[in-house]
Amino acid sequence: MGASCEVNPVRCLTARRWKVLAVAAFLVAIGLAVLLYGIASREVVPPEGSRVSEATGQEKSIAVLPFNNLSGDPEQDFLSDGLTEDIITALSAIPRLFVVARNTSFTLKGKSVNVKSVGQGLGVRYILEGSVQTEAGRVRITAQLIDAVTGNHLWAERYDRELKDIFALQDDITLNILQSLQLTILEGERHGPAAGPPKSLDAYLKLLKAKAYFMSSKRADNEKARQLLEEAVLLDPEYPSGYALLARTYLREVWLAWSSDSANALRMALEFAEKALSLDPNDGSNHALISQIYLFQEIYDKALIEAERAVSLSPGSVEGYISLGMTRCFSGQFAEALLAYKDALRLDPAPPGGLYYQIGNSYLMMGNFEEAGKAYRKLLAVNPNSLWAYVGMASLYSMSGLTKEAIEAGKKVIEINPYFSLKNLEEISPYRNPGHKERLLDALRKAGLK
Known part of the structure; x- marks a missing residue:
């Protein structure tokens, strides 16, 4: 970020507001955000095999x-x-x-x-x-x-x-x-941010309010969260958590196809994430965040390094394992991705249902259709109207040669979201091997999806 942005980051942020894409792009991408951040109301039961x-x-x-x-x-x-x-x-x-x-x-x-x-x-x-x-x-x-x-x-x-x-x-x-619990903090361990608490109570309260808005996955609330975070980092320019969540508001624009310039949105996300990391280099969540940004920038080797660093620094945090699983999956390391996802389930036995979609996709790309089906059905048990469960089932049936069942699942996808688009799915699926992406898209085309 240039010198003028260091003086007035809010002014620079304001200059980078993005146009909203078509309603179709918005609605289809909502599912992916739920996959990563949604919190569904459900019975708390440890998942089988976890x-x-x-x-x-x-x-x-x-x-x-x-x-x-x-x-x-x-x-x-x-x-x-x-x-x-x-x-x-x-x-x-x-x-x-x-x-x-x-x-x-x-x-x-x-x-x-x-x-x-x-x-x-x-x-x-x-x-x-x-x-x-x-x-x-x-x-x-x-x-x-x-x-x-x-x-x-x-x-x-x-x-x-x-x-x-x-x-x-x-x-x-x-x-x-x-x-x-008779636990002691050993040398080199931490129980709070290395940068210490924020220097401004107002900055902290603005961060908490921003988190509440951010959890809704709505564009208007994402804008409200960003405004509060801009105010928070102005009040406390050395507040790593403020910069980290600010980065996530830009990353979400990519996930939900809100940005007309995803490359710029990712650059903004990376700038703020790097600022957070410079202030608190031993926070695993900061490394997990940067891993996800690198993944969408298709910088796979760096994404993997950052995800592994996140897990190493914070082995008790679910975010590192999800980032590691995502990076491995989109890099074509499907079996290794499953190990990370299972560690995430160990820590988070009632996760956002979309984690089961990721697990199902890893099995699907490995050709293990039985386990893929189990994962998608677990997602349906969590949410009987899950768009992503039916996307998964449509691809599974199609790859299995069950054309009739694939088409029925494809119809259910459109029934749930009439604006579903393979174009948007392609844009938010950063597979390293183009053949893996095309295999998935071809299966969904055979299921009648466009």
């Missing part, structure tokens, strides 16, 4: 349930959700602790749960739950750590502090959990 069950009964395994918002204002959910997410991220950085990923934990948001059942279902020994309430510049937080096997409370605390102390409260909760 290694999450190995954590059952392990002494060092935990699920952090979404903290309840007691403010009475749903608009304040961003704070309780953000606190939950920050604690999950901090605990996930400890290699000796198995932590269930955010997606799975948040399927339980707002639900009355039985701790023992949740522990058994998620395969964890301990459960952290709590609540958040804000009023007149103060925050009240309760937190309790429970043994899911015995039901005993190992640690509980009530905090009543000024809102500006929330970073210290997060640290205190995390350290108390580790102490209660």
